[in-house]
Amino acid sequence: MTERRIEEHPxxxxxxxxKKITFTFDGKEVEGYEGEPIAAAxxxxxxMVHRYTKKEHKPRGIFCAIGRCTDCxxxxxxxxxxxxxxxxxxxxxxVKTQYGASDKPFDV
Amino acid sequence: xxxxxxxxxxxxxxxxxxAVEAAKRGMEVVVFDENEKPGGQLFKQIHKFFGSKEHRAKxxxxxxxxxxxxxxxxxxxxxxxxxxxxxxxxxxxxxxKIGEEIHHYKGDSVIIATGAAENMVTFPGWTLPGVIGAGAxxxxxxxxxxxxxxxxxxxxxxNVGLVVSFQLMQCGCEVVALVDAATRVGGYGVHAAxxxxxxxxxxxxxxxxxxxxxxxVTGVTIAEVDSSFKFIPGxxxxxxxxxxxxxxxxxxxxxxxxxxxxxxxxxxxRGGQVPICDEYGRTSLPGVFVAGxxxxxxxxxxxMIEGRMAGIVAAEYLGYTDExxxxxxxxxxxxxxxxxxxxxxxxxxxxxxxEKTEEGIDVSMNLLKKGYVADDEIERYPGVTHKVGxxxxxxxxQNIPCNPCQDACPKKCISIGDNITSLPIVVxxxxxxxxxxxxxxxxxxxxxxxxxxCGDGTATVTLPYEFLPLPKEGAKGIALxxxxxxxxxxxxxxxxxxxxxxxxxxxxxRVPKEYAMKARFFRATV
Numbered sequence: 230m231t232e233r234r235i236e237e238h239p240x241x242x243x244x245x246x247x248k249k250i251t252f253t254f255d256g257k258e259v260e261g262y263e264g265e266p267i268a269a270a271x272x273x274x275x276x277m278v279h280r281y282t283k284k285e286h287k288p289r290g291i292f293c294a295i296g297r298c299t300d301c302x303x304x305x306x307x308x309x310x311x312x313x314x315x316x317x318x319x320x321x322x323x324v325k326t327q328y329g330a331s332d333k334p335f336d337v
Numbered sequence: 338x339x340x341x342x343x344x345x346x347x348x349x350x351x352x353x354x355x356a357v358e359a360a361k362r363g364m365e366v367v368v369f370d371e372n373e374k375p376g377g378q379l380f381k382q383i384h385k386f387f388g389s390k391e392h393r394a395k396x397x398x399x400x401x402x403x404x405x406x407x408x409x410x411x412x413x414x415x416x417x418x419x420x421x422x423x424x425x426x427x428x429x430x431x432x433x434k435i436g437e438e439i440h441h442y443k444g445d446s447v448i449i450a451t452g453a454a455e456n457m458v459t460f461p462g463w464t465l466p467g468v469i470g471a472g473a474x475x476x477x478x479x480x481x482x483x484x485x486x487x488x489x490x491x492x493x494x495x496n497v498g499l500v501v502s503f504q505l506m507q508c509g510c511e512v513v514a515l516v517d518a519a520t521r522v523g524g525y526g527v528h529a530a531x532x533x534x535x536x537x538x539x540x541x542x543x544x545x546x547x548x549x550x551x552x553x554v555t556g557v558t559i560a561e562v563d564s565s566f567k568f569i570p571g572x573x574x575x576x577x578x579x580x581x582x583x584x585x586x587x588x589x590x591x592x593x594x595x596x597x598x599x600x601x602x603x604x605x606x607r608g609g610q611v612p613i614c615d616e617y618g619r620t621s622l623p624g625v626f627v628a629g630x631x632x633x634x635x636x637x638x639x640x641m642i643e644g645r646m647a648g649i650v651a652a653e654y655l656g657y658t659d660e661x662x663x664x665x666x667x668x669x670x671x672x673x674x675x676x677x678x679x680x681x682x683x684x685x686x687x688x689x690x691x692e693k694t695e696e697g698i699d700v701s702m703n704l705l706k707k708g709y710v711a712d713d714e715i716e717r718y719p720g721v722t723h724k725v726g727x728x729x730x731x732x733x734x735q736n737i738p739c740n741p742c743q744d745a746c747p748k749k750c751i752s753i754g755d756n757i758t759s760l761p762i763v764v765x766x767x768x769x770x771x772x773x774x775x776x777x778x779x780x781x782x783x784x785x786x787x788x789x790x791c792g793d794g795t796a797t798v799t800l801p802y803e804f805l806p807l808p809k810e811g812a813k814g815i816a817l818x819x820x821x822x823x824x825x826x827x828x829x830x831x832x833x834x835x836x837x838x839x840x841x842x843x844x845x846x847r848v849p850k851e852y853a854m855k856a857r858f859f860r861a862t863v
Contacts, residue, residue, distance in 0.1 A: 235482045235508045239805045240383045240397065240840045244482040269481040277466040277553040288552050290466025294473035296371070297454060300464075314476075315373065 233273045252322040259324075267313035267324055268294065268301050279303050279313060283329035304332040341367050343651050344431050344444030346422045346593060349377020350402075350637045351629025352450030353409050353416075354644030355651070358666075359448075360412040362652040367442070368414060369433050371421040375409075376402040377452055379637055381475040383507075384500055385780040385839070387525075387739040389757055391673050392638045395741040395778050397839065399479075405641070425449070425597040429624060446624045446651040449594055450644060453587035453608065453630035458492070461547040467554030471501040471584035478508040486580025490557050491515045492545060493584030494708075496524035496636075501584055502532050507804060512537045513576045516559050518544040518566055521690065521705040525682065526735045527781025533708035534858040536821035541706050546573060548581055557581055589631045597622060606687055607633030617667060618647040626651055635677075635684070642674045680736040680758035695736045696760055709819040710734055712855055719762040720751075720784075721854075727771045727788045727797075730854075731761045732819075733781065745778035776801050777838035786845075789853040796853030797830060802844040807832060808861050816848050816856030825852045827859055 237243050247263035254276060261270025268291050271279070278288040279301045292300040296315035304325040305311040309332070313324070325332040343359050345352045348370035360366045374380070382398020393401050409416065417435065424432035429444045455470045462468070467486065471493065474485040489510050491502045494517035502512045515532065520542050522529045533539060542561055546568060549556040561572035588609040595601050600613045600621035611632050618626040628647035629640035646667055653663040678684060681691045681700075692700055698718060703711040710732060715721055720731025729750060731742065736758040743753045743761065750767040753759050775784045776799060786799035798816070808814065808829045816827035831845035848856045 233484050235478060235484060237805060238482070239507050239803050239807075241399075241479065241482075246482070265481055269477060269483045272477060272485075273483045279466070287464060288466055289464060290553065291469060291473060291477075293455065293470050294476040314473075317373075 233275060250318070250320040252318060252320070252324060254324050255326055261318045263320060264317045266294075267303070267305065267311075267316050267318050267322065270318050271313065271324070278326065280327035281329070281335070286328075286335055303327045338430075338441045338443050340443040340445070341365050342444075342655055342657070343367075343446045343448065344369070344429070344442055345448045345450055346425075346431070347377065347450035347452055347629070347631075348372070348375035348416050348418070349450060349452050349629065349640070350379050350405065351452075351640035351644030351647070352377070352448065353405050353414070354641045355448045355450060355628050355648035356414040356416075357405075357408050357412045358645045358648030359652050359657070360414045362649070362657040364652055364655065364657050366414055368416045369420040369422050369431075370416065370418055373418060375406060375416050375418065378472070378475075379405070381472075381479045382637065383479055383504060385841075386638055387737060387780045388638050388677055389738070389740045390744065392642075392677060394739060395780055395839075398637060401637070422593060425593045425625075427597075446626070446654055448618070448626045448628060448647050448651055449591075449631055450627070450629045450647075451590040451593065451631045453589050453634055455583070456586040456588055457583060458545075458585050460545045462550065462554070463548060465548050465550050465554050466552070467550065467579055468548055468581045468583065471497050471582050474501055474505060474580075474582050478504060484508055484510055485582070486510055486578070488513050488576075488578045489580040489582055490559075490576055490578045491582045491584060493517055493586070494519065494522045494524060494529065494539065494541065495584060495586065496528055497587075498584030499524040499528035499532055501582065502537060503528070505582070506532075506535060506537075509805075510580075513578055514538050514540055514559070515708065516540045516543050516545065518542065518562055522708055525737055525781060526701070526704045526710070527733065527737075527783045529704065529708035530710065530732065530819060531782040534817055534819050534821050536817060536860075537708075538821075539706075539708035540574070543572075543574075545581070554579055554581055587630065587634045589634065591631050594620060594625070594627065594631070597625065599625060604633070606684055616671070617650045618643060619650060624651075624654055633684070639674055639677050642670050642677070646670050646674075676757050677738050679738050682735075682737060694734070694760060695756075695758060698760075701734055704734065707820070709821070712819070715819070715854070719760050722763045723789060725790070726769070727786055728769045729763060729775050730785045730787045731763070731775075731779075732783045732785070733761050733779075736760065737781075739780060741778040741780065742775050742784060745774040747772060747774065751775055771799075773799065773833055773843045774837065776843055777841040782841075785857065787853055790850050791847075794850055795847050796850040797845050797847050798853065798856050799831075799843050799845040800857060800859065802842045802859070803840065807834075807842055808844060808859060812861050814859055814861040816846060816852060817858040817860060818855050819857050821858070824855045825849055827856060829859065
C-alpha cells in the first residue's frame, strides 16, 4: 500500500492482513486493513500527529503502541480518548485529530 | 461471584506456563489479560533464543509463543482476553474490567504475572510524534507489519536496544546510530557485534540533547557526557532521523501486589518495586504467587521457568499435588533457571565491569565501547583457531548461558562442555564438513565458516544473513569488517537456505585471502 508497509520480512515472510478497507482521517479518505490497530493504518499512511494537548497545544502520536501511555488517543466515531494503538480498524470509521478532548481545532 | 482454584493475571510467557502446570494437576484455572491476543511480548521476539535445549534455545521467540499457546489449549487453560485486572483485594478477590463492565472473581490462589513496562527518559522534544519506545517499534514492525520509521536513532545498548536495532534493519529501516549514556554496552556482545558489523556506529557515553521538529521528529542531536552525566560542550553530533527509539530499561508492573498489601521492596537489581518472595514465587500473602518480570526483570526464558514453578507451588498450596511431586519438579526447574542465571550477565553482575572471562581471558574492551571485537583482540578467544580447509570460527567472547552450537555440529567439532557459560572451543583433530549447522544455530550470529586459503589467493567466509533482499550467487559487493567498515571487494559464491537453518541464510563470500579473518559481513554494491 505504501513503502511504510513491510512487503516481505526475512523472518516473518509476508504477514497476513485483513481485508483492505477505507476509513476517514479528518474527513479525508485513507486506506487500511480491517482489524489492524487504527494507529498502524495511520502510521502506514504517514500520518504522525494523533492529537494536540489541551494546555500547550503540543502534538502527540504513537509512543508505547500497547495501550498503556494514552498518547495516541483520538476522536473515533465521535468518541474522544480512544486508544488508537489497540482499537481495531473497521470499514468507514470516522477518525479525527483530538484537540484537548474534542475534535474541534483550538481557536488561535 | 465466580470462584476459581487459580486466577492468573497476565497471559504472557510466565502466566501461561503457570497455567499449564496448574491445569495439568487438575486445578480450575483462568488467565486474564488486558490484550487482544495472548502471549505477551513473545510474539514480537523474532530472534533465536539463548540457553540450552531445555530452554528451547535457538528457537525464535514467536515460535516458542505458538508452542506455549498450544500447550495451554491442550491443558484446558481458559484465557480471557481484553480483560484488565484493576484490583486485587483481601481474600484474593480479583476485580476485572471486561469491555465496559466490572466483574468480581474469587481465587483460592492467585498468580500475578503482569510483566514489566518500559522506562522512559526525558529530553527536550521527547514528546514529539516519532519518539517511541523500543517495544512500540517491535509491536509495529513484528506484529502489524508497519515500519516504525525510515531513519532511526536507538537510545539504549541493553539487549532490547541491540535486538530491536537489528530487527529495525531486518524490516528495512536504517539505524543511524546506537547511543547510550553508559560507558559500556549493556547487552550481550554478540548482539552488539551483529549490529556493528552492518555499519551502525555506537556512541557510548553519549545521550540525547534534543529531538528536533515542530509537528514530528525531523532530527536529533546527541552529545558526549562526562562521568557525572553532564554534556561536554563541543561534542554535539546531529543526525537527520524521523524516529527516535528509547530502550532504556524495564520496570516491574507490581502495582496489584502493592495494592493487595504484599510486602514490597525497592530492589535496583530486580528493576525497581518488587514483591518480596521466595525462590518459588511465594509472596508474603498466603496463596498469592508471582512469576516473571513482575518479581525482577529478566527475560522470557526465565519467566517461563518461574511460571511453571509458581503453577506447581500453587497446586501444592491447594492440595492438588503433594509435596513430593512439587519438590521433584521444582528441583529440575530450579536447575534450568540456575543455568540461565550464570555468566557475565547474571543478575548479581548487573552494572559490574567484568574484565576477564571464566577462562581468564581479557574481555574485549572494544566490544564494550564500540560494539565489536577489534581485529587484534579476536585471536585470543578459544573459538578462533586456524587450520587448513574449512573450519568454524566462533567469535563468542563473553560467558553467556548458551550452548546450541555444540549440539548442532554432526561431527562434534565444537565443544562447550557441561558448563553452559563456557566459551566454545574447536575440538582438535575434528573434521568440519561445511554443513553450516553451527552458523545457523548460533543465536548470537557469531559463528563463521572460513577457508583461509583456497589455493588461488582467495579465501571464503560463510556468514549468517537474515536480511532482504538476499544476495544471489555471483553478486558483487564489498566485505565489511567487524567494525562495519569496508575491508575489501567481495563476491558471493554460495547462498544456502534450508528448513533446518530456520530463516538464517548462509552466505558464502570470496575475498582476497589476507582478509579471511577480517571480512565478516557482505553488502552488495547497487
